[in-house]
Amino acid sequence: GAVVSQHPSWVICKSGTSVKIECRSLDFQATTMFWYRQFPKQSLMLMATSNEGSKATYEQGVEKDKFLINHASLTLSTLTVTSAHPEDSSFYICSARVVGSEQYFGPGTRLTVT
């Protein structure tokens, strides 16, 4: 069944640097990909929705210039956290879906900014 991968699974970076996270749908073509962030013991927070070939739609309060999303193909979306700061440390999870179906989640990427 539908498999979504994320890379890297964890990353540590220094404050001020940028980090790119990849999300791939391995066995299906995803019409839409979603990016979530989750802080410890809190619920999922949707950051943005991305459709292949078009600009991502960001949720209110999410800085589009800080969290750059590229959805270049039906199987790949990337999230770049630019000029990362310690408060950006979180668990970032992507998901993918085909129109009319459920979302399938990647395993997540744990980002720590020192």
Added chain:
Amino acid sequence: QKEVEQNSGPLSVPEGAIASLNCTYSDRGSQSFFWYRQYSGKSPELIMSIYSNGDKEDGRFTAQLNKASQYVSLLIRDSQPSDSATYLCAVNTGNQFYFGTGTSLTVIP
């Protein structure tokens, strides 16, 4: 009013009992309904989907949908300690997907 509401719990049940998780949603036009399980430190995994009124059973899990009452539930029979997790209710309305905040379930051995 939130799109999807769940009781955050925690809900504790003894091993072997039935765990009942509930979810309400606000948009009558919602078409698809899902239950996800999330273990601590892991991403959510889909365990059930339901699209029409009534019950849908899959092993120890039963999803129940009542569109008139805008209510979705998940029953877990013969609960096991490995079922201890946070359960997320999700609702699909058009192109939008809404998640509840999740119910924490603990199954006590």
